[in-house]
Amino acid sequence: MMNFESPADGSALRIHNLVKEYRAGQPVLKGINLEVAPSGVTAIIGPSGTGKSTLIRCINRLVDPTSGEVWFDGQDLAALKGAQLRLARRKIGMVFQEYNLVERLSVIENILCGRLGYAPLWRVWLRRFLPEDVERAFTLIERVGLDESFVRRRADQLSGGQRQRVGIARALMQRPRLMLADEPTSSLDPRTSTEIMDLLSELAERERVPVVINIHNVDLARRCAGRIIGLANGAVVFDGPPEALEHAHLVEIYGGEGWLQ
Ligand SMILES: Nc1ncnc2c1ncn2[C@@H]1O[C@H](COP(=O)(O)OP(=O)(O)OP(=O)(O)O)[C@@H](O)[C@H]1O
Numbered sequence: 130m131m132n133f134e135s136p137a138d139g140s141a142l143r144i145h146n147l148v149k150e151y152r153a154g155q156p157v158l159k160g161i162n163l164e165v166a167p168s169g170v171t172a173i174i175g176p177s178g179t180g181k182s183t184l185i186r187c188i189n190r191l192v193d194p195t196s197g198e199v200w201f202d203g204q205d206l207a208a209l210k211g212a213q214l215r216l217a218r219r220k221i222g223m224v225f226q227e228y229n230l231v232e233r234l235s236v237i238e239n240i241l242c243g244r245l246g247y248a249p250l251w252r253v254w255l256r257r258f259l260p261e262d263v264e265r266a267f268t269l270i271e272r273v274g275l276d277e278s279f280v281r282r283r284a285d286q287l288s289g290g291q292r293q294r295v296g297i298a299r300a301l302m303q304r305p306r307l308m309l310a311d312e313p314t315s316s317l318d319p320r321t322s323t324e325i326m327d328l329l330s331e332l333a334e335r336e337r338v339p340v341v342i343n344i345h346n347v348d349l350a351r352r353c354a355g356r357i358i359g360l361a362n363g364a365v366v367f368d369g370p371p372e373a374l375e376h377a378h379l380v381e382i383y384g385g386e387g388w389l390q
Pocket residue numbers: 151157175176177178179180181182183184
């Protein structure tokens with residue numbers, strides 16, 4: 130078998146022959162092979178139910194792959210367990226469609242939650258964060274386009290776009306080596322979706338972190354990603370820059386023709 134142990138070849142992530150079956154004999158992912166460069170935005174597009182979320186979640190092990198390898202930072206994430214998996218996971222920031230904020234906590238506390246994987250339990254329990262973590266949380270509030278007036282606002286008082294900005298800041302708080310975003314704009318209006326995608330793309334460059342995003346909106350994927358991966362029926366059917374994504378590819382990915390006219 131080929132061995133993809135090291136990212137010394139310049140990839141941040143290498144996925145080899147990844148298979149996921151929720152039911153035995155019915156693979157949702159049918160042997161995915163992918164490499165993600167250490168910078169830039171990669172968008173995964175494809176019809177509903179084709180396995181985009183499953184793919185993203187197999188990377189950080191919110192879903193356990195059935196077989197295959199996920200090489201990241203010198204380790205096969207698919208093979209890790211317990212403490213090793215927790216350590217590896219904290220290097221991967223995750224942004225969710227429904228934000229996954231703690232509603233009754235303030236913006237700053239939600240952002241500081243990004244450090245939970247690093248802090249000893251007693252600090253978490255007493256909510257005593259290190260001054261440098263608090264300072265970084267303040268910096269990130271501005272970096273994601275909010276201002277200091279948001280610091281003490283509770284998460285349940287925010288709009289969808291503001292919540293997603295907090296979700297992104299929380300992921301960045303981990304100082305991640307890779308960011309995953311699972312349909313981060315699906316609950317947002319078109320203008321806010323564009324702003325959030327532009328923000329992710331700007332942060333990918335500024336924070337020098339590769340970002341992999343599942344997204345339904347092909348126009349937004351084209352606008353913000355340097356690379357598009359088209360999934361259909363659990364397999365990669367397109368992999369290239371936005372300029373190379375043509376009508377025929379969209380027909381292959383989504384099927385049919387009428388919707389494209
Ligand atoms: N926990 C689960 N148990 C069983 N089947 C699941 C589970 N999660 C997802 N599936 C199935 O796996 C397939 C792929 O789902 P997945 O959510 O990965 O697709 P997707 O491309 O992200 O879809 P969408 O764009 O609608 O979110 C679907 O048929 C779905 O019903």
